[in-house]
Amino acid sequence: QKEVEQNSGPLSVPEGAIASLNCTYSDRGSQSFFWYRQYSGKSPELIMFIYSNGDKEDGRFTAQLNKASQYVSLLIRDSQPSDSATYLCAVRGSARQLTFGSGTQLTVLP
Amino acid sequence: DAGVIQSPRHEVTEMGQEVTLRCKPISGHNSLFWYRQTMMRGLELLIYFNNNVPIDDSGMPEDRFSAKMPNASFSTLKIQPSEPRDSAVYFCASSGGSPPYEQYFGPGTRLTVT
Numbered sequence: 358q359k360e361v362e363q364n365s366g367p368l369s370v371p372e373g374a375i376a377s378l379n380c381t382y383s384d385r386g387s388q389s390f391f392w393y394r395q396y397s398g399k400s401p402e403l404i405m406f407i408y409s410n411g412d413k414e415d416g417r418f419t420a421q422l423n424k425a426s427q428y429v430s431l432l433i434r435d436s437q438p439s440d441s442a443t444y445l446c447a448v449r450g451s452a453r454q455l456t457f458g459s460g461t462q463l464t465v466l467p
Numbered sequence: 468d469a470g471v472i473q474s475p476r477h478e479v480t481e482m483g484q485e486v487t488l489r490c491k492p493i494s495g496h497n498s499l500f501w502y503r504q505t506m507m508r509g510l511e512l513l514i515y516f517n518n519n520v521p522i523d524d525s526g527m528p529e530d531r532f533s534a535k536m537p538n539a540s541f542s543t544l545k546i547q548p549s550e551p552r553d554s555a556v557y558f559c560a561s562s563g564g565s566p567p568y569e570q571y572f573g574p575g576t577r578l579t580v581t
């Protein structure tokens with residue numbers, strides 16, 4: 358059973374719109390939650406992490422966490438074509454390793 | 468600051484040959500992770516080390532795969548003998564010693580076994 362689920366997409370949004378990426382996880386003991394961005398042919402790049410319920414904002418990015426619903430999301434405001442990439446959700450339990458979702462492919466249309 | 472360093476960046480080899488992938492973690496990080504990424508299976512954790520000690524190798528596919536971390540600044544992932552199904556991108560990542568233990572990835576090694 359997959360422990361971290363993401364819609365694979367592809368998700369297309371027009372330039373300037375808000376892109377919403379969603380992730381659910383199965384382990385209620387999960388402690389930290391991460392969003393990575395991966396451009397084609399490149400390695401995953403950490404965008405932001407969150408570990409408390411609520412919202413965390415960093416520039417155009419907002420991560421949202423709801424532990425009761427086991428749900429984490431990433432909002433990208435004022436989407437740019439350069440945001441087109443695959444976004445990976447990752448979850449950490451009590452140990453050091455991360456469990457990754459399969460990723461959502463985002464395309465921002467000019 | 469230097470990030471995670473991996474070598475080689477690309478490796479093409481014939482089935483049956485030994486392949487060695489190398490990784491240098493970020494200085495000061497005490498955890499190191501080896502991943503494999505394919506289109507079919509996504510990003511899979513193969514093994515991770517904490518303070519140079521292997522902690523979880525349950526993701527290592529089979530005995531043909533082995534990993535070592537002789538010191539805090541160097542790790543290897545070896546495949547012997549290699550098979551075409553081992554073709555993938557192999558990433559190394561490292562993390563520091565305090566929560567949330569975020570991981571930083573190297574550029575990866577693209578392995579092709581013919």
